[in-house]
Amino acid sequence: MFAYIVRRVLFALPILIGVNFITFALFFMANTPDDMARAQLGAKQTTPAMIQSWKIDHGYDKPLFFNAESPGLAKVQETLFVQESMKLFAFDFGQSDSGRQITADIYERMWPSLAIALPTFVIGLVTNIALALLIVLFRGSTLDTATMMVAVAIMSISGLFYIIAGQVLFSKVWHWVPISGYTEGWEGFKFLILPIFIGVFSGIGAGMRWYRSIFLEEMNKDYIRTARAKGLSDIKVLFGHVLQNGMLPILTGVVVVIPTLFMGSLIMESFFGIPGLGSYTLDAINAQDFGIVKAMVFLGSVLYIIGLILTDISYTLFDPRVKLA
Amino acid sequence: MSFVWLWTDLMVWSLLFVILAGIRSIKNSEQARKQWRSIFESRVAMASMVILTFYFVFALLGSVHVQLTSNGENTSEKRQGVYSVLDLSLIHLIEQTERTYSAPFATHEYSTSLNFDENGQVSQSYLVLKHGGQHLTNGASIWLDVLVKTGLPLLVTLGIMALLLMVHAYFRFKAFALRSINDKANKMPWKTAYISFFSLLFLFIWFYYMSHFYHVLGTDKVGQDVLLQSIKSIRTGVLIGLLTTLVMLPLALILGISAGYFKGWVDDVIQYLYTTLNSIPGVLLIAAAVLVMQVIITNNSDWFGSTEERADLRLLFLIFILGLTSWTGLCRLLRAETLKISQVEYVSAAKAFGLGPFKIIKNHILPNLMHLVLIALVLDFSGLVLAEAVLSYVGVGVDPTTASWGNMINQARLEMAREPMVWWSLFSAFVFMFTLVLAANLFSDRVQTVLDPRRVN
Numbered sequence: 001m002f003a004y005i006v007r008r009v010l011f012a013l014p015i016l017i018g019v020n021f022i023t024f025a026l027f028f029m030a031n032t033p034d035d036m037a038r039a040q041l042g043a044k045q046t047t048p049a050m051i052q053s054w055k056i057d058h059g060y061d062k063p064l065f066f067n068a069e070s071p072g073l074a075k076v077q078e079t080l081f082v083q084e085s086m087k088l089f090a091f092d093f094g095q096s097d098s099g100r101q102i103t104a105d106i107y108e109r110m111w112p113s114l115a116i117a118l119p120t121f122v123i124g125l126v127t128n129i130a131l132a133l134l135i136v137l138f139r140g141s142t143l144d145t146a147t148m149m150v151a152v153a154i155m156s157i158s159g160l161f162y163i164i165a166g167q168v169l170f171s172k173v174w175h176w177v178p179i180s181g182y183t184e185g186w187e188g189f190k191f192l193i194l195p196i197f198i199g200v201f202s203g204i205g206a207g208m209r210w211y212r213s214i215f216l217e218e219m220n221k222d223y224i225r226t227a228r229a230k231g232l233s234d235i236k237v238l239f240g241h242v243l244q245n246g247m248l249p250i251l252t253g254v255v256v257v258i259p260t261l262f263m264g265s266l267i268m269e270s271f272f273g274i275p276g277l278g279s280y281t282l283d284a285i286n287a288q289d290f291g292i293v294k295a296m297v298f299l300g301s302v303l304y305i306i307g308l309i310l311t312d313i314s315y316t317l318f319d320p321r322v323k324l325a
Numbered sequence: 326m327s328f329v330w331l332w333t334d335l336m337v338w339s340l341l342f343v344i345l346a347g348i349r350s351i352k353n354s355e356q357a358r359k360q361w362r363s364i365f366e367s368r369v370a371m372a373s374m375v376i377l378t379f380y381f382v383f384a385l386l387g388s389v390h391v392q393l394t395s396n397g398e399n400t401s402e403k404r405q406g407v408y409s410v411l412d413l414s415l416i417h418l419i420e421q422t423e424r425t426y427s428a429p430f431a432t433h434e435y436s437t438s439l440n441f442d443e444n445g446q447v448s449q450s451y452l453v454l455k456h457g458g459q460h461l462t463n464g465a466s467i468w469l470d471v472l473v474k475t476g477l478p479l480l481v482t483l484g485i486m487a488l489l490l491m492v493h494a495y496f497r498f499k500a501f502a503l504r505s506i507n508d509k510a511n512k513m514p515w516k517t518a519y520i521s522f523f524s525l526l527f528l529f530i531w532f533y534y535m536s537h538f539y540h541v542l543g544t545d546k547v548g549q550d551v552l553l554q555s556i557k558s559i560r561t562g563v564l565i566g567l568l569t570t571l572v573m574l575p576l577a578l579i580l581g582i583s584a585g586y587f588k589g590w591v592d593d594v595i596q597y598l599y600t601t602l603n604s605i606p607g608v609l610l611i612a613a614a615v616l617v618m619q620v621i622i623t624n625n626s627d628w629f630g631s632t633e634e635r636a637d638l639r640l641l642f643l644i645f646i647l648g649l650t651s652w653t654g655l656c657r658l659l660r661a662e663t664l665k666i667s668q669v670e671y672v673s674a675a676k677a678f679g680l681g682p683f684k685i686i687k688n689h690i691l692p693n694l695m696h697l698v699l700i701a702l703v704l705d706f707s708g709l710v711l712a713e714a715v716l717s718y719v720g721v722g723v724d725p726t727t728a729s730w731g732n733m734i735n736q737a738r739l740e741m742a743r744e745p746m747v748w749w750s751l752f753s754a755f756v757f758m759f760t761l762v763l764a765a766n767l768f769s770d771r772v773q774t775v776l777d778p779r780r781v782n
Contacts, residue, residue, distance in 0.1 A: 018601035022610075026617050152770070156707065156763035158714050160734055161755045168746065266608060266719055285612045286720050288620070293613050300606035 001316070004324040005309065012305045019301040020085040023294045028064065033080075093295035097287065102295045106277065112182055113264030113276030116192060120199035121261055125254065127200055128207030133238055135208065136215045147208075154205030162202040163271045170194055180273035195272045199265070214249045218242045247318045255314050256307035263300055329390040329407050331637040333644070336568050337388040343571070363775050368514040370771035372521040376764035379525050380563055387411040387560035390633070407633045411560070415553055418536055421456035423548035426740075429749055430467055430539050432458035457540040467539075474538065478531040486523055543749035545736065555753045557728035562761060565644060565713045565723075566706040572648025573705075574698070577655040582686055582694070584656075585663025595660070599653040607650055608719065614646045615721035636724035643716070643723060647709065655701045659694055666693050696776040703769035707762045714758065730754040 037054040038046055062080050087094060093102035138144050171179035177194045218224065219242060227237050264278030273279075277296070284292035315322040351357040365371050389410040412419060426435040433451035441447055453459075461470060493515075532552060535541045542551040584595035602610070622628075622635065629635040666672060667690065675685045716722035717731025718738075725732060737750035 014597065015601050015604055018597065019605055022601070022605065023613065026613050029617050029621070152766050153763060156766050157759055158711050158730075158734075158755060158762075160714055160718060161751075161759075164734075164738065164741065164751060168741065172741075172746075260606070263606065267715060281609065281612075282719060285616065288616055290613075290616070293609065293616065297605055297609050297613060300609055301604040304604040304606070 001313075001324055005313070008309045008312070012309075015305060016089070016298070016301060017085065019298060020088060021081070023297050024081055024084060027290050027294060028080075088295070088298045093298075094291055096284070096291050097289045102292055105280065105292075106295065106299065109264075109275055109277050109280050110262055111276075112274050113269065113278055114262060115188070116195050116199070116268060116272075116274060116276065117261040117264055119192070119196045120203075121257065123196065124200045124203045124207065128204060129211050129243075129250070131204065131208045132211030132215055133243065135212055136219065136238065136242070137234060139216065139219070148212075151205040151208050154202070155209070156205075157202075159202050159267060162198045163267065166194055166198045167271070180271065182272075182274045191272070191274070195268050195274070199268060210253070211246075211250065214246045215242050218246050221245075248315065251314050251318060252311060255311040256304065258310065259303035259306045260300065262303060263296070326394070327392050329392045329633075331388075331390055331634065332641045333564055333568065333637055334388040334390060336571065336641075336644075337384060337564060340567055340571055341385065360775055362513070364771050366512055366514065367771045368517040369767050371514045371518045373764040373768040373771075375518055375521040375525065376760060377768060379529075380559055380761050380764075381567075383411065383556060383559040384563035384567075386414070387557060388564075407631065409560075411557065415533075415536075415556065418550040418553040421540075421550065423454050423456065423540070423544045424452070425544070425546060425548055426747055427454055427457055427540055427544045427548075429541060429543045430458070430471065431543065432461065432467070435543075435747065454540075457544075458538065460538055471535065471539075474535065475531060478527060478534045482523065482527040482530050485526060486519070489522075490519070542753045545733075545750050546740070551733075551750050551753050554728050554733055554750075555730070555757045558730045558733060558754070558757065559761075561640065561723055561727055561729035562710045562713055562758065564640065565647065566709045566765070568644045569647045569651065569709050570702045570705060572645055573652040573655065574702070576648070577652040577659060577701075578691075578694075578698070580652070581656040581659025582663050582690060585660040586667050586682065586686060586690065588664075592660075595656070599656050602650065603653045608716075610650050611646055611716065612719065612721045614650075615643065615716075618642045618646070632726060636727045639724040640727060647712070651705065651709075655698070658697055658701065662694055662697055663690055666690050700769070700773050700776055703765065703772050707765040707769065710758065710762050710765070714754075730758045 033055050034051055037051040062083065065079055065081050091103060093106070096102050096105070135144055135147050167179055170176045171194070177190055181191050182188055183191065215238075224237060224241060227241055232240070262277065263281075264274075264276040266278045266282045268274070269276045269278035270282045281292065281296045283289075284296070312324060316324055351361055365374065387409045390407050391410070391413070392407055393405055408416075424434065427433070428435055431454065433453055435451075437449045437451055439447055439449055440452070458467060461467065532541055536550070536552055540550050540552070542555065544550055545554070580595045580598070584592045618639070622639065626635075629638060672685060672689050675689055680688075713722060713729060714731035714734055717729055718735050722731050723729045733750055733754040737747065737754070740747040740750075
């Protein structure tokens, strides 16, 4: 198991380097070191010499990918790409355009994001699975068809609609919860209810259909017929067999998501004024702050890869046939 | 007047040819014909297809652009610049702008404004609209007027339907006469098709007719008709949904099949490629790419002739970016399926006969992947339409000057705090989007049920 994890982490390195390469290429297509120097030096007359000295001061005078002047391995090492990537691997994201430390900002803003994303995820998962199990009990009936039609309708409505309609109904018309905002601790609970509820509700359509199809597929297998034939009740079959065996496909889709919960949701956080990583990213996008976008891309990839590894590990917990070597 | 072909126009029309070619090849193959017939045997699928076709026709109409130059007779109206055929057929809506917000079917503005009369008295009143409802004599009921005016659209729709029914009846009669007695009767749900077509056609004609007298869906902040915006947005939504697949498909097909068929280092490289792309959060990758594109566009503004061209190029870029970020899922599926298929006996037999890899892929592997491709395409469509709205909200979507549901929602969102609320812009955008996405979802469900052999019911 340990050897497996080590190998997976090592396999992740080339992927992260690839991610870095993509962001690096994108970044420098739009914003060359010369542009950066000009932006930093301000509007006053900039001479090529000033740009050159700024680049040397800030370490941007090296070639992009290949340094022909350096000897041996340094040919690759003494380049902008490697220098910039190495910083990312050490989780040193540098400064944003407004001069703040990105790494510190991320640590600070992670928690509000998590305060919304984690409950939404857990409640959503439980609700979806419970509803799907309930619907599987009534499979083939009119109730089943009707529920699935409602689920398709829920799926087809834009997420923005749920947020706007929710804010109007619950905050403007009924005054149940504040329209947006955030505070630390239990006080902040009233701000979180609405986004969590909307997050769960908008996911019900797709989630219920997805879990229902997993359970139905399991229902059609031979061992279920055997279980039914020997007299097990529908409920027992459902919870004892179907849920347990459906766990594997469920885990495939679910565990990957868990680490990325840290990233928060762009839309939710900006609508509800939550100072999390989602709104942080959105602000950065609107302000064209490449440093933050780059940091978030890297962080997202790392979390995704962690999610993949966790998925494999979770298989061994739920399915004894799976052995990682 | 001269035609202007924007890049996305060309792509849409070439897509139409691809679709027509696809229909032709379906007609030629017995099995495919059977499958598609069974798809359309579902009433839901039939109704959805009618809706989708309607949207697609609007997208096509919006994709023929003409350049109007002011010549003698038209100078007073100042119709200059690039218009689409759709714009020209709704030109009365473009010209009948109001000053600011007005509710659907309103005759007065939505909010009061201060005005001074001749005596210098200041009063606060709802100003009368310039165009909406101005044919009414004072005190006449709007609803009675609307009811009376419904007659004509109804008659026109019924006329068109009667014509259509006659043509269809002729063909069906001919087919019936030529059919041998053993053939099974065709079970197509024509009734559903006609009912849904009738409802859509009637709705459209009714809206079109009413729009000459009222702002049927109200006007927005600068007094533009919301109906016009919603209809123009159809093109953007449909284009993003359809053209992205056009970009994505070759990538997914070529890479997926080569990875599965050639295995070895080809497989390793391609797997590495899509795992890397996949690991970047989708919205962020799109956002980063769009940001770069924006910077490039601002730095090189001399590349583009007109604002239309710039907006169009931005739409094209967005489509390409969406395409480049969304091929990974399908690619992985195709790779796995190709791996499976290339182990089957008939492929080994073909290899033993000395067929080259390209012949084998073309004759034996590709046809067996088509159902996966189709399912993925119809599944992606609705997601992409919804994504457009979110991306426009995030600020990395289409150009702000392009009509799109995302832009409409984005602008209307700022008016949420207004009391009472300005709801019609949001409402229209969401209803137009919902109809399209629902139809696409229902249709894709049916396609999946029929084409996916593993799917249980």
